[in-house]
Amino acid sequence: MAIRVRSQWHNRSDGAKSPQQVATVIASLIWRVAEEKVSHMQQEKFQIASQEQGFAMIAEYLAFLIQYTDRFVYGRVDEDYRAALIGAIAKRLAEILEDNQNAFLGATPGGYQAGFINTLNERLADYATFDYENGEPNYPQRRFLGGKVLELMPARDQSWTIDQVVEIEIPNALALLKKGLSGLFSEESGTFG
DSSP states (O other): OOOOOOOSOSOGGGOSOOHHHHHHHHHHHHHHHHHHHHHHHHHTTOOOOSHHHHHHHHHHHHHHHHHHHHHHHBTTBOHHHHHHHHHHHHHHHHHHHHHHHHHHHOOOTTOSHHHHHHHHHHHHHHHTTSOEETTEEOHHHHHHHHHHHHTTSOGGGHHHHHHHIIIIIHHHHHHHHHHHHHHHTSGGGTTTO
């Protein structure tokens, strides 16, 4: 499955974009990338036996990609804008995830958002302990995501899960996200003009 990456605004004459406007675009991109990673693993014959398992895997990818986005925009925008942007992305992704969970799992009292936000907060604290090398998450950080996905997999797939995530899924996910972010945060895009 090919993902179309939106990397420029259609109307550049609108001036500077608010964090909420930019967050909507980035959240949509992050969601599609995370969903595609889980779908690709299923196509590669990894067993995803339930909707709950699939959504838990998506949530792990979302957390990883949010922290990558935060790191990517660091230094490209001022700190207030960055904080508002990352908060708006997290909020929008929690809404998208809950909408999809409601559609496939059914509504639940209290909803699904709080569970995702708790997971996100835990993962962001975990990811803060890792380093970046040349602007990319280092191997231990990638392996950490692989380990979180591994915890969700049945025994038959566990010997290959980390390799699949680290060597195939993460590089592709980062390439797609970086393409979109690079376009949105380039001087030519007019995003922050």
